[in-house]
Structures are given as structure tokens and as C-alpha cells.
Amino acid sequence: MEKYKDKTLPPEERARDLLGRMTLSEKICQLSTQIIFDVSGDEYRQKRDFRLGSFRNPGHFMHWKDKKTSSPSEVARFINEDVRKTVGASRFGIPPIENGEALHGAQWGMATCFPQPIALAATFDKELVSGVARIIGKEVAAAGVRQVFAPVVNVSRDCRWGRTMETFGEDVLLCSDMGEAMCRGFQSSGVIASPKHFVDNYADGGRDSNESHSSWRTLYEVYLPPFKRCFQAGGAASVMAAYNAVDGVPCSCSRKLLTGILRKEWGFDGFVVSDYNGVRDVCNAHQIADSEAKATAMCIKAGLDAPLPNSCEKNVLEAIEKGYLTESDVDRAAGRILKAKFAIGLFDEPYVNEDTIDGFVRCEAHKKAALNAARQCLVLLKNDGVLPFDRSAVKTVGVFGKGADTVPVGDNYSGPYQGWRADDAYTPLGYLKEFLGGGVKIITGTDEQIPQLAPGCDICLYFTKMLEGEGRDRCNIRLSGEKRTSDIKNAGGMIVDQAKAESGADQESAIVAMAKANRSCAVILLNGAPIDMTGWIEDVPAVLEAWYPGEQGAQAICEALFGLIDPCGKTPMSFPKSVGQLPLYYSFKPSGRGYHYNENDGKPLFEFGFGLSYTQFRIDNVSCFAHDDGLTVEYDIVNTGNRDGAEVVQIYLQSRNCGVVRPVSELKAYRKTRLDPGEKKRVAIKLGAEAFSYYDEALDYGMFDGDHTVMLGVSCSKILQTFEVSVRDGRLYVG
Template identity: 35%
Template sequence: MKHFLFLLLVLPGVRGLTQQPLYKDSTQPVERRVADLLSRMTPEEKSWQIFMIPGDIDHAEPGQYRNGLFGFQVSAGGRGDAGGQLLNYNTSENALRVAHKINGIQRYFVEQTRLGIPIIAFDEALHGLVREGATAFPQSIGLAATWDTALMGRVAASIASETRRRGIRDILSPVVNLASDVRWGRTEETYGEDPFLASAMGVAFVGAFERVGIITTPKHFVANVGDGGRDSYPIHYSERLLDERFLAPFKACIDRGGSRSIMTAYNTVDGTAASSNPWLLLDKLKRQWGFKGFVISDANAVGGELVLHHTAKDYPSSAQHAINGGLDVIFQTEYKHHALFLPDSSLGRIDSARLNDAVARVLRAKFELGLFEHPYVSETAVKADEDKENKAIARQAARESFVLLKNEGQVLPIRRGVKTIAVLGADAAEARLGGYSGPGNGKVSILQGIKERAGAGVRVIYAEGANRDNRDYSVIPATYLQYEGREGLHGIYFASRHADSLPVAERMDRNIDFHWTLSPPAPGLTTDWYSAQWTGTLTAPVTGKFRIGLEGNDGYRLYINDSLIVSRWEKQSYHTTLADYSFVKGRRYDIRVEFFETNGDATIRLVWNVRDTVDRAKKIREAVAAARQSDMAVVVAGITEGEFQDRAMLSLPGDQEALIQAVAATGKPLVVLLVGGSAITMNNWIDKVQAIGAVWYPGEEGGHAVADVLFGDYNPAGRLPITYPVHEAQLPLVYNHKPTGRGDDYNNLSGMPLFPFGFGLSYSKFVYEDLGFEKNAIAVGDSTTILLRVTNASDREGDEVVQLYIHDELASVARPVMELKGFQRVHFRPRESQVLSFIITPDMLRMLDKDLHWVIEPGEYRIMIGGSSRDLRVKRNLVVY
């Protein structure tokens, strides 16, 4: 009887203890699960769900992550302090290793934390997952040059497959910013200058991921290229301009592609940091657009309020401004940054409703991904080697991205009688993949591709000729520097302009090659008004007279054996100062460098020309000799660009222009292939060469694809997604600008581009015939169809990219001179004709009126169709009443 009474008393309690919480019941609606889990969380647990970092738990202290975490970018890490903006990526771990690591991390969070909330593993996948074994497709600008949304969908689906099998469920891609100024170093990451094209490509990309359960994160919200084509410069655009152009691709990715995350930009928008901008994140994105996903910052962007924009007094205040302003997740680069931004003592300063909303958005995503039910990836299903089909897709994408810019005398495709080809330029032998790339799988250089396609009957001669290096000097490496038996120099840092004050920091520096922009050189210093002194010895590697000196801004001095060799102590702008000095091999020379910085953006380098022992003119002579003994020459030339690498000049760097001109002077047919993600000026050589092709960064199969085009196995049909200017003075230069109060020309330069948006040649000729409208007058809100016949007037099959542009002939506010509103990439057999149609929908005709409302105004609209923005062969007016 006692046992029976005991069971009666105890069993209800046991039932209560073992009852599954509602949030773990997969049959419940997501919103109920979110609300239940949110109600159980402590403020500390909430703060960790809005914090994401690169890393893993391999070296975590016991209980370090007891409160959970949004997620990890596994096997990655930050560079620098809480203000640093770049990450290091571990691309040496294969798919199985990554999946195993992510499973281990999930197991900890699901089984060892109080609430068992799984993490979201996230990564970069701009044009291929940045991982070992993942396929490297053409860079984004190259994918845009295909003007093929179906192919873009196949590319994205391939990347998504390689991403999901590793357990990665959130990608920090794509970049849907508009390349409004081609000096911008990150143009390569975009889909070009046009909102319609960027939207179409972005939607195709994100849709392929979202359909298989991977969150996409269009970035950087918003307009992160400012005056002068400089990255993350302050943005002062009107709401009209933002809505018409820069916000459009983001909205398309959300509405039509299903993107569930957005990443903010580093810059300010109308004076407020994008990561804490309530108008941008709350009013526009969440309230006006109804966005239900979560907003993350760029890496270490939240702290920009403190260290860059000076609109927050400390890191907790910047976090408060960001979350209260509409940000949902703070992306930092180290675990310890959580205590800087979200210490327990400051959580009360964040609006509780806003904090709960941010956490709810994260939890909703984790429930939608099914991570509570299926947190692990099947390691047995992970393949060490990726699908062979993906390499075929990569090759096709590279083929379609090839833009033929010039083909004088039909020098391309290469004729059968050619027996010797000179392939010249460093970029011919190096298969560069562009920014945010993994290592690729057996990437093929252009040189290799040409050799393989040419076969035994054609001799291919290679000579470097020239590379992208602009300098005649290089940074002195640590191997020649020493201080008290240690490699490098002894650095002393002072919090004033003068070295006679007390030092703030001392350390060993391997060499002098510093660029301090976002953070000071040492703790205890600010980002301006400091100085440094380096001492040690320099061992000469060879005997001879060489040039040695300093490159930097503000003041610098160089002493060798206590003699002043270089001095620009009062110079406060960027400069390189070199002096001749005679060295004896093996002898040690005492060296002292002094430097001061007054106002941010400090650069200082100790340089010489000892390394550059090969005569650069000799390299060009060797390339010319190779061209002379060949039937034709191919020069592959490239540019240097990327994050933190905006370009002031758009010409080819180094001696590449000299190489092109020298080879052209031989009289041999010359093809120039351009490797890079942006526009290049060509005034010094364009009229001296027969053919030019923009190959972008064509991916791991790029060498094969380029050879396919050169030898005529594939008929090029890529089109420019950006405008190529004649000169930098024309910039910014986009095709869809609004009418001017004057003309477009300068008094000494045309306003017209070198190559217009949408331009690209083919080995075929296409003829357009206007077939008219289905209805040439429609009511507001109705649609109509325009028809045309396109004929391939050649004996070679190929693609034509048919482009439709619209201009509002009379509007209540100024409208662009033309806007892309449709395109089709169509394949034609030899001599084939096809009747094509475009449906003119209300969405194509809408505009923002004076009150910033989207409307369709009655009137006439010019409908123009052709092969580029300046080759419009079908033109008709549509009446809207």
C-alpha cells in the first residue's frame, strides 16, 4: 500500500519533468514554437542568439558557449581587432572534414546547452563555396556577362548542393550592389551596373539556394560604393534614387527569390551607419517591404560607429544603436567580442521588444531550416570529390561569359593554317579565380587550355613578357633584417609625433609593410597622431648599387649606418622616395626608420629594387621574339582589384601596355585577352591589336572555355554588364543616367563610352525585323506583347542576347534616358530565324511620382530592342491611356 501511494504521488511529477517542451514539438506551428522558446530564454541566452562569429569549439573553455550561439563560420578566423574587416579562410579541409566538424559543433549545442538550440553554420559562396573540393565558377561579374538566368540557376544549384552536403545552411552571398563606378575594387563581385540585370541574376541565384533549405544573404545593404568609386564611402543619395536603383535588387531577391537574410554595409547612409539605420532597416526593409527574415552586419561593422563614424561612445552603445535601429545579428570575428558589444550589464539598454523581435527572427529561421529535428548532416553521403557535372557547368558558364570586344579582320576564331601561337603574359600561366574564391579543383590556366586544344599539330610558345606589378621595387623581406639575433626589426611606438616621448609599445616587426586604416598600430595608440621607430641591421644579399627607400604618407626618414639617406619629414601626402646605395654581399648595415602619422590612413613600407634583378625590358624582348617566330600572338593581361583595392587608374598595370604595343609592332595578328572584374581603358593600344576579349575571372575551367572560343568550338555571345569608359574623367558613367541640363561631352573628350552596356560581338551576324505590337495602345494596368523576328545570317550556330529597353517619353519627374526591362539569350542554328516576343507588363512601366508613390502614368513609352544599349534596331511607341 505504501508503494502504491508513493507511485500516486510521484508519477505526476515525473510526467511533468519528462513532458516535451512545446518548441520541440515539430507538429506545432513555427510561430508557436518561436514564442514558447523565446519565453524560456534568459537575457544572456538571447544575446548569444544575435551574435555570429567565425571559428569552432575545438579550443573552447568548458561552458564557454553554455548560453548558445547564432552560428559559426567554421574553420575561419578574424584578422586584427574588433574593428578589423577581413577574415582568414581555411580552404584545406575537404567536404567530409567540414561536415564532421559541423556535426560535432551541433552535437555540443543540441546536447550540452540548456535549451538545445542548434547553430546555423554559415559561409561565403559568391561564385562557389570557399572550401576545398568545391567548384570555382566564374566570378559574379562574369556570370552576369552571360545574361543567362537559366544558366545562373544551374550554377547556383551546383554551389547549393556542394554547400548543403557539408552542413552549411546560410551563405553570405550574393553581392547585389550596383557597380555604379567601375573604379570600385569590388565591381568583380557584382552583377554589374543595372538594377534589372542585377535583380534577374540575383533572383536566379538566391532561389536555387532557398529552394533546398539554404538561407541566402544579399549584401551590402545598401549602396556601398561612394564618390570616386571608393568602397564603403558615405552615401548621400536621395530616397528616390535609392528606391529606383540601389534597393531594387535587394527587394527582388526577397520578394521573388525568397531570401531570408540581409547583410548591411560598412558605410553611412545619410549620416547614419547602415548597420544602425532605423529608416533603412525598420521603416524601409521591415515595415514597408514586410521583410520577415533577419538582418546581419558585415564582419565587425557594428563597431564602425565607434572607430570609423564616431557616432557611438563605446562598443556597447554601438550594439545598442544597431539592435534598436533594426539590426538582428551582430557579426564579429572573435568569441571575446561578445563581452565588448553585449556585456550582461548593457543588455538593459537595448529595447526589450526589439531584442525579442531580433531573437525571434533568428529562431524562426532555425525552425524553418528543420535544425531542431535534423541538426546533423549525413557524413556517409558526403563525397570527397565533387560532381563531375559541376565542372561541365563551370566550363559552360565560362564560355557564355566571354565577351568579344573587337575582332578586326575576323582574326578569331583561329584559322586552321596557324601552326605556331605565342601566348604571352603572366596571367596566361596563372589561373586567377577572383575575390572570395576557394582553391578550385584542378583549375586550368589559359595557357594550359590553349596547349591542350591546339594539339600536337600546333606549337605553343610561352613567354611571361610582363605582369601586373606596377613597382620597380619591393618590400625588404624579413630574411634580410635582424635585431639582436632575431629576424625582423625592433619597433617602438609613441603617442606623439616625436620619438623622444615615452614609448607606448615595443615589439618585433618582421618587416616594415604597414597600412593602418581601421585601427591603430598598437594598443594604447589612437588612429592618428602617433609615431614609430624601427632599428636593426640589414644584410645585403648581393653586391652592387641599388635603390633603397621608403614609401608612405606623412613624415618618414631612413638612416643607414647613421647617415640620413631618405628624408621627407615634412611631406604629408603619399610618396615613394628612393636613393642609390652601394651594397656588398653579406655585409650588415645598421638601419633606422622613423615615421609619424597625423590623421589616419597611415602607410609605411621599407623598399628596395634588389629583388627585381631580371631586366623588365628583357622580358618584353623575349616575348617579342616569341611573337616573331609565331603565326599569331595572344597576350593575356590582367588587373589587380578587390576589397580594399579600389583603382584610381583603369589602364593595365605594370608593363603590360608596353608588352602589347611591342608585340603589335611585329605585325603579327594579335589577340588581347583581359583578365579582371571591371572596365579597362585601352587608349594606348586598342587600335594596334586585331581582337580583344574580356574573359573576367573565368573559374577553374576557364582555360578550357577560353580555348573553346579562340578555336571556334564555341561562338561567343557574352555581353557587358558594365560600361567601359574611354577615360577615367568620364566616371561615373552608366547607360541609364537621367537627362542632363547640358550635353554629355567635355570640351576635350567625348561623353560616349568606349564600349556600351550590353555590348558584345559574335562570330555570327544577326538580323532583326520588327513585327509590331499585339496592341499598340493599352489601359493603365494592362499588358501587351511586342514581336520581332531574329535571323542568324551566318553558317555558324550561336547565341544572340536580345535586349529590350524602355523610355518614358513624358513624365511628371525626370526619368532615365533608357532602362533595361527585358532580355533573352536565344540559341540559333545556322541561318535559322525565330519569332521572339516580349510581354510589356505594368511593372515595366511603373515609376516613382513626386510623392514617392509607385505609379504608371498615362502617355507614350518608347520601346527599343536590339543587341546592346547603343545598338537598338526595333523601335516603337506604346500608348498607355
Template identity: 30%
Template sequence: MTRMTLREKVAQMYGAWLDVDDSAGEVAPHQHDQTPDPIDWAALLPHGLGQVTRAYGTTPVAPADGARRVANLQREIIAAGRFGIPAIMHEECLTGLAAWQATIYPAPLSWGASFDPDLVERMGAQIGRTMHRLGIQQGLAPVLDVVRDLRWGRVEETIGEDPHLVGTIGAAYVRGLESAGVVATLKHFAGYSASRAGRNLAPVSIGPRELADVLLPPFEMALRAGARSVMNNYTDLDGVPVAADPAMLTELLRDRLRFEGTVVSDYFAIAFLQTLHGVAASRADAAALALRAGIDVELPGANCYGAPLLDAVEAGDIDEALIDRAVTRILLQKCELGLLDADWRPEPPALDEEGSAVDIDEPDARDLARRLAERSVVLLRNAPVDGTPVLPLAPGARLAVVGPGAAESGAMLGCYSFPRHVLVHHPDVPAGVSIPSVLDALKAGHDVTYAQGCPVLGGDDEQIAAAAEAAAGADVCVAVLGDLSGLFGGGTSGEGCDAADLRLPGRQEELLEALLATGTPVVLVLLVGRPYELSRQIDRLAAVVCGFFPGEEGAAAIEGVLSGRVDPAGRLPVSFPGAGASQPSTYLAAPLAASSGVSTVDPTALFPFGHGLSYTPTTWGEVSLGPAGGWATDGTVEVAVPVSNDGDRATSTVVQVYLHDPVAEVARPERQLIAAARVDLDPGQCRTVTFGLHADLLSYTGRDGRRLVEPGDVELRVARSSADVHAAVRIPVVGPRRAVGTDRQLHPLVTITG
């Protein structure tokens, strides 16, 4: 680095947005406003280049063509610069690699619903291997924002409303992606999901305790899992934009959490310090604020870290030592990736036998997508009709399959999937992978009549009447309702698609009422990016099945649950709201937030966090706790429960452990998840789940702002959901009050025997 000119060093600090045709597509509303000029590669490359933005994820390009173009571009970058430093290629990878023809996995809410970190880690590793084959070194995932308001459009990108679940699943994804040699990027550090009124990119006004105890733990867990990059939060926290806050990006992230990787800006976040936040008078001012705060790399392009930053350094307004700090981190990461090895060469992946195609939706990947989808579908309700539950569907039953999601393959996909993110701008290009609809899947084994009823938004009375007529002539009506994901107003869920309330979008509730009025049993299938309010219909619905954008194999998973081929296994990562739904809240609340006689609003969930039913009953035995004599403030207790399968088919259940702290220094959540384990059981099998719980899991931020464990009685609730407690065990916490640092134990030790 000491041999590099200032211009060469700064060139390592930004990206360049291109696709394989050298022209960026339309994937962000600020994209061309912020970067209006085409890239002059001849002028740019001799100085070097830090990153290349979304070479695959901007327009549809065949993987083989993209790989050849990426390899050629790397060769050009190496040859043009004095030091031959390659660029880091980065891509979105939230539901799989966001590239044409790549496997589309379930959206992150489905990861949370699976309660299966091992399966999510396998998915992350598979995604990472695909990226590595294509010459991609960095992935912009996972999203670790904890849901605070269900109206927020990006709920579908999150893992859930509980920090332990988000951290456990997010850390598993990080381990998988990083195991393939791809840098995982944690988003969005930190507090993004707590925006006012659930509006995207809105101000955040939260206390330091909510930040420390709810929003930060998933980042801590994922950093320990080996994540090598962090992306800043767009918003301001109590008036200070995170992109300009050294207290967040340096003092907290680096000094306290010991992060040593690179901090990359969310797209255009540095320019937004001037254009949206009004804390910078110019792009040079914005660059100075971001650099001092701790942002090393500007993405997607050189809006502020290019000429404006150079001018500011040469004018003496920015210390060049800050440039050196950022470039040191960038070059060290390129060293770790092997990009500076003398023998590193950009090579495209092996082609097929015809020498033209690269398969990035292999059978193993599709099988993994299917298994995760099956693991994540949640059976919310299965009420008896004439004494017998409607689900599983009886063989030979005549089905009316209706609703906007029934025949729409896009109903399976989240907003960061390639078809919903990019192909909406290329309507003549096929999806690139096979994505059956629910109607396709049900037609394969059932007698089906189809009527749409209405689209997600819009529709007319005649369509609804036709759907009701189809339902009236059937034995069972399967109503497939919910969202269509999109970006910035292009859907009902997704980035920039926030909701004013939690009623089903458009005329779907009206359609549902018409179907219920026929008297035919109605099975509601939700394909959604957030929970919706169902309180007016729930008692009249025969069953409710929920899939959180379950991906390319989601229809098979839904059909499997409806037919009984798949035993429902998912558990809710977010609560379903109760009546009203105008003031949504998560389960993670202090007693003051419960229903009371001093407010006319009842926040009780219709379906609570952790809820999910199965077709196969399980029996939970007596809970044991040890050792006797209490839980030392620096010690460990073991909680064990036997679980048995009383049915004649294999099943899976999730044992959840919640902490209730009745008396504390500050108001604490009534219950908070501190451990969970998925248990698979063969017919007649009994297994014992043992949780080793360190006292660090009791810690919280006290009045003085420091994390502590204090003596006193606590209650451990072994439960099927946050509201369905199998057994509550009270235990004294004994010993001195103890301060706890960022090196605290974050995970329970889980052992399953039998």
C-alpha cells in the same frame, strides 16, 4: 523563448569565428583587432550560440574532416545548452562555396554577362546542395550592389550596372540556393556601390531617387524570390550609417518591403559604429544603435552583442523587448531550417569508398561551371586583317601567347574564391581543384610559344622585349592581360583593391604597345574584374575577348572562343569606358550626362552595356506591338520580334528591350533596360521572342518621393545593346496618373516560340 534567460537569448544573437582547428585564419584586416581573445568554448556554449562563422572558409581543411568537425561541434552545442538549440553555420558562397576543394564558378560579373538566369539558378542550386551536404545552413551571397563607378574594387563581385539585370540574375541565384534549403543573404543593403570616388567603405551621398530607382530594385526582386536574410551596408548614407538606421533596416526593409527574415551585420559593422563612424561612444552604445535599427545577428563574433549588450540591458539603457524581437526572428528561422525538430541530428556526408574523402567538385558541378563560363565570355571586337577576321584562329596558326594572365591559373579567379581569399595565406597548400591556365588550354591544340612579358604589377624592359620578340615570330599574338584579384591591397581587383584610374594595371599597356609595334595581329584576352580603357589601342587590335574571372573552367571557355569551338555568347553587364577614363559613368544616365559642347570630357562608352559579338549572324525581323490604341497605365503591352539563325552552326543571342521616356516629371535615363531574353538558335532556325510588359515597368520616383506611372508617349527600343537599336517603337501611355507601391510587377513575361 519565454523560458530563456536574458543571457541565453543574447547568445542567439551573435556568431563565433572558428575553423575546424578552432583558430581563425587571416581573411580580413579587422579580424584580430576586433576579436583579439581566443574563444572560451567551455564558458560560451552552455548559454547557446546563434551562428558559427566560416568553419570551412577560414583555413584549408579537407571536406570530410570539416564535415566531421562541424557535426561534432553541433553535438557539443546541443548538449551544452538547456534547450539543445543548434547553431546556424554560415559561409561565403559568391563564386561557389568558399571552401578548399570546392568547385570555383565564374565571378558574378560573368553571371551578368551570361544574361542567363536559368543557368545561374542551376548554379545556385548546385552550390546550395554542396553546402547542405556539409552541414551549412546560410550563404552570404548574392551581392546585389549596382555598379556606379568602375574604379570600385568590388565591381567584380557585382552582377552589373543595370538594376533590371542585377535583380533578374540575383533573384535566380537566390531561388537556386534557397531550393537546397540554404538561406540566401542579400548584400549589401543598400547603397554600398555608390561610394565617393569608387573607394571601398567610403561615404555615400546620393539622393533618395537614385536609391529608390537604381539601387533598391534588385533587393526587391531577390526578396520576392525567397531570400531569408539581408546584410547591412557598411557605409553611411548622407551621414547616417546604415547599421544604425531604422529608416533603412526597419521602416523600408520590413514595413515597406515586408521582409520577415533575419538581418545580419556585415563583419564588424556594429563595432564600426564606434571605431569608424564615430556615432557611438562605446560598444554598448553601438549595440543599442544597431539593435534599434533592426540588426538581429552580429557577425562574425560577439564584439558588441555579447557582454556590452547584456550590460546595457541590465543597466536599463536598452529595452529587453528589442532583444525578444531579434531572437524571435532568429528562432523562427531555425525552426524553418528544421534545426529545432526533435529528430534533427547533425550528420556528416557519406564518404568515398575508402571512407576518407568527400567530393565537392563533382563532374556535374565542373560541367556547370564550364557552361556558365562559355556563356559569359564576351567577344568585344573581331576586325578583319587582310580581309579576314583573325578569330576563330586558323588551324595550324603559330601562336605567341604572352602576358601576365597567360600562364597564371589565379587569373581565372575572383577575390571570394578560396585560393584568392584564403590560400594566399597558405602558399604551400595546392589549390584543391584543377584550374588550367589559358596557356595550358591553348597548348592542347595549337603551336604555342610563351613569354610572360610582365607580371600584373612590375616587370622590366627585358621581359617586355622578349615578349615582343616572341610575337614577331608568330602568325598571331594572343595577349592575356588584366587583373589579379585579391583583398585589401593584395591584388588589382577585389574588396579593398580600388583603382585610381582605369588604365591597365602596371606596365601592361606598355607591353601591349610593344606587341602591336611588331605588326603581328594581336588578339587581346582580358581576364578582369572590371572594364579598362582601351581607346588608344582599340583600332590596332585584331580582336578583343573578355572574361570576367570565369572560374576553374574559364581557360577552356576562352580557348573554345579563340578556336571557334565555342560561339561567343556573352554580353557586357558593364560598359567599357572611352578615352580618358578619369570620370567613369554607367550607361544609365539622363540626357544631361551625354557628350556635349559644354564639356571637354566625352563619357561615351567604347563598348556599351549589352554589347557582344558572335561568329554566327542572326537576322531580326519586324517588331510587332499590341494591343492597338495605346498602353494603359495599369495595363500590359506585348512586344514581339522574330530572330533567325542564318549560319551553319548553333548560336545564341540576347534580345534587349530599353525604355526611353522623352518627357517625365523628373530627369530620366536616356534608356533603361526593362526586359531581356537569351535565345538559342540551331542552324536555320527562327524563333519569336514575345515580351509581356506591364505598365509598372514604366514607373519611377516622382517629385513627391512616390513611385508613379504617368500618361504620355514612351519609346520601346528593341536592341542588340544599349547603343545598337534594331527598332524603336513609339507608343502612347493612356489613362490616369497612377501611384505604384512595392507590390508592383518587377519582371516582364517572356515567351519564346518556334
């Protein structure tokens, strides 16, 4: 038996044996991919090149023309046909990798749709997020998709960036934890995780894909760590290179990034894909190559393996003919892709069961998990005693805002053409009607009618609506108004960034009018990034940040508003008072003279890690002690209120006398603890040597001598206890 057919051999050995049997053309095909937008029977089959190594799965585009939603079994049948014909077209029966997006759910319709990543980050719950990714992975794998372009682990420190909703926020540790958790979940389901976009991905002003101005120190301290964790702890077997340039070199052809850091420093042994047309743009956008063949060669030699989204066969052959590439370069890239196919069992089980998938995808257990995630992500930003509403005392409810009549899923991924639909998914308005029953009157109207309608209601709710996402970077972080919405253009895929951060004149005026007409009111934010609320926040008594909480979000929101659950999420980003503060993040480095803009004090409206509760917690008996491999912080936490709830205790570090400038505060650990009324728990949080390690002046990493303040709190600003810690000769000392 040929070695590549022997299931008992390691993937590397099977791939090496198969590679040695292949022609140059066959190897190049393994580097090549294909995306077809118009998927309609024979037309699709005529366009598909079944010699190629991977395909953008057809489920995403099956109903491009008729705007319908694909069922899981339809997707599975189409993918099985893809695989069957590809295996048949290969002398060695090599199956393709079907890939696609799975940011917070499978990219084709009728799959379970979880909260957006920014909302998942607000849970501060790594195991919950890993479980979410595990379900997503199982659903996509059931349809035959074996590689997902997720998670997004770019650290977002400017909320004007339109893709902030795809990220886990501003903090390095939180992004690393959540990215690792998602990669573990995907990979454990037999799906290749491809964290993206390596690296940085946005520039000054939140402009997507613009050249990174980050120094190598900033990259090593902020933007690279989440990727490193995805590979070394999350097991991610692939990565997507970013469009932007770093230090003058596009990421797709940066040997320092793709070979020096990724493989030599971190030991990554997976394969690298480009972002869509990222290789072509080395020539056409960055203009550092005079042909696509030269650009392709530059990228492959730098360490990139698969240029997405279309075949690179012509360019690779031309590059070899002109001496830009050698066959050994192709062997290296093709070998990595073949190894990945063997590692996930694609050769051994290339097909999926078309008959059982409809009963599995979006099953009751998965919808229940989506509901739990939605409940955990809600952040109570303001409550002047209005919430929770008394359900028994409410007879008339005013429901306003365009977000009330939209299923709050946000973009199912960042594409402008992607929809999501399920007949049993509720809008907030729809679920309120079910939740409150026929005995309660629901009054709706336009924003202009609020002054007339709101006074006659027992309570009023305003659900916001934003326009944001890929291609919609904002010059404005206000709530979108009608004029603002019509003014935003997505010109041929160009990114229109957001220079302001406010909530939009129309929605802001409506919110203020509601609050003036009826003080028993609340604003529910449906958005993917922090917004400027200073134009109306003082007027309203309650604000619930719901993000885009997914297909079960309407139920979670209603439960929180009426006290069936306690909103226990925490902000994964700082909320600004004005656009002039941006970029705004808590872990900044000290200023040489400490100046801020004259118009504000530099403090956020709501700080990182902030979130209110319907109950109260007491944290005391805090202790800190060192041991050989780090230190441990212990504390008692008691729920002193009359409702069950959860609190996230956060450990921050402030470092001094370290030889290099360190941030004023860095999150180093956190623990979410759920407690019944009156319940008390003793909790221990361990900080290893990693928490006290940093890059010195020479960019060498380690735990060097220095002094640190360990700070325990419930947000980055609300610190309850501190301890002084020093490092001397590799040992930690408390006090």
C-alpha cells in the same frame, strides 16, 4: 510534446514557444556569433564558445597556418563537431547556423568554382545563374553551411570600385534579375541567402564603404530595387547591412532602412546581420555612439538582429543594464533567428553525411555546369577577322602575359586570405597545351621578349592580369603593371580606391609590341571590371573579355579562340574611354545643358549590352501591341551565318512628360535566343505595368500618365526598332 519540437507546426509558432522557455542569457546567445581564424584542433576547440547562435564555418580557416586546402569531408567533420557540441551545450538542443561566403562557389577549397558574378551577369541568362546558385547551395549545405553572405546586389556604376567583380554590373534590372535568381537557387537548396550590402556600399570615386551621397530618390530608383526583388521574388531570408552611412546614419543603425523600408514597406520577415564589425564601427568609425554597448543598442533597436562576427553578449548585457535596450528588443531579434533555424529544418536535421560529401562536391555534373557558365559569359569585344583561329593551320603559338599561367578564378570571395585549388583545374597555358596537342609548339616568354618571339609564331595570345578586389579599390583602371602592383597596399583592411582606369604601362606596352610583331593576335582580358583600353585597343585586331570565368574558364577560352563555341556574352557595364568619364553608365538622366568633358564626347568605348559573335543575326517583323496588363513586343530572329550562336535582344524604355526627370534609357526586358545556322524563331517579350512604373515627385510608386518610346535593340546604343507608347488613366496605348 513541447510545441517547438513539433515538426508539423509553422516555424513562427515553434520559435515563439521556444523563446518563451529561454532565459535572457540564452536569448542573447542567439544574437551572438563567432569567428576563429586559427583552426587547428584543440586550440580551436578551446576558443569556440558553444553557447552561441551562429558560427563562421571553420572550413574557411582550417589550413590558415599550413596553407593547405580543406577537403569537403574535413569541413563536414569539423562542422558536425561544431553543431554537436553546440546542441549539447544548449538546454533545448538549439543548433547553430554555420555561415560563410559563397560568392561564386563555397568558400572552402575543393568546391566547384564558377565564374565571378560580373561574369555571370554577362550571360544575360537568369535560369543559368539560378542553376549555378542551386549547385553552390547544395555543396555548402552538404558540408553543413546553412547561411551564405551572397549575392552582392549593389549596383556598380563606377568601375574604380574594387569590389565591382562581386556585383552584377551597372543596370538595375540586370542586378535585380541576377540577384533574384541567385537567391532562388540558394534558398531552394535549404540555404539562407543574405544579399548584401544594404544599401549602396560605395561612394564617389568608387571608394568602398564611404558615405553614400545618393538622394532617397536615387536609392529608391537605383540601389534599393535589387534588394526588394531578392526578398519578394527570390525568397531571401536574411540580409547584410552595409558599412556606409546613408543620409548621415550608418546603415547598421538606420531605422528607416532596417525597419521602415525593409519590413514595413517591403514586408521582409527574415533577419538582419551586420557586415563584419559594422556595429562596432558605429562607435569607432562613424563616431555617433560613445560606447560599443550604445552602438549595439542603436543597431538592435533600428532592426538589426545579429552583430557579426563576434559575440555581442557583453555589449547587450551592458546596454540592458544602462537602459539602452529592453528584453523585448532581444526577444524580437532572437525570435527572428530561431524562426529562420526552424524554417530551414536545422532543428530536425542538424548534421550532415561526412562519408558521401567528397563524391558530391565538385562532381562531374557540377564541373560541367561551371564549364557551361564559363562558355556563356565570354564577351567578344573586337574582331577584325582574326578570330576564330584555324586550329589545323596553327603550328606555333606564342602565349604571353601573366594571366596565362594562373587559374582564372579571381578571388574565391573577396577576402585577401582565401585561396582555391583543385589538381585538375587548368591555367589557360596548361589547357592550350592539352588542347593543341604535341604537334603544336608553344612559345612563352617575358613581356620584354615579345618583340623577338612573336614574329616566329603563327598566332600570338596575351592574357592580362589585374590586381583588384576588396581592399583594392582602384585609383587607376589601366591594366596593372609591375610598379602599379607593388604600389597597391592593403593597410590594415583600409580600402585603397582606384582613381584611374587604364591597363598599366607594362602590360600595355607588351600588348602593343605583340600586335606590331604579329598581326595574327588576340588579347584575352582576365579582370573583374571594365578597364581603359584606349592606349592599345587600336593596335590589336581582337579582344576577348573573359572576366574571371572560374575553374573551367581555361577550356572555355580556348574553345572560343578556336571556334568550337560562339562567344555570346554581353557587357553588363559600360567600358570607358578614359577615367575622366567615370562614373559612366548608360541610364543617366538628361543634363541641364548637355555638356561633356572637352576631351571626349561622353560615349563609352564599349556600351552596355554590347557583344560580338562569330555568326550573324537578322531581326525583323517586329510588332508591339497593348493588352490589359501591359504590352508585348514580338519579333523574328534568324541566324543568317554558318555557325550556331546566341543573341540577346534587349528592350529599353525612354520616358517623357512624366512629371519627374527620367533616365535617357532603361533596360526593361531581354531575351537570349540560341539558334543553329539558318534557324528562325518567333519570340515574344512581355512588358508588364511594372516596366512603365516609376516614383513621382512625392516618391509614390505607380504607372502614371506619360509618354514612352519602346526601343528594341542588341545593345543600349544599337537600337533596331522603336514604338511610341502612352499611359493615360492607368491604360497603355501603342501609337
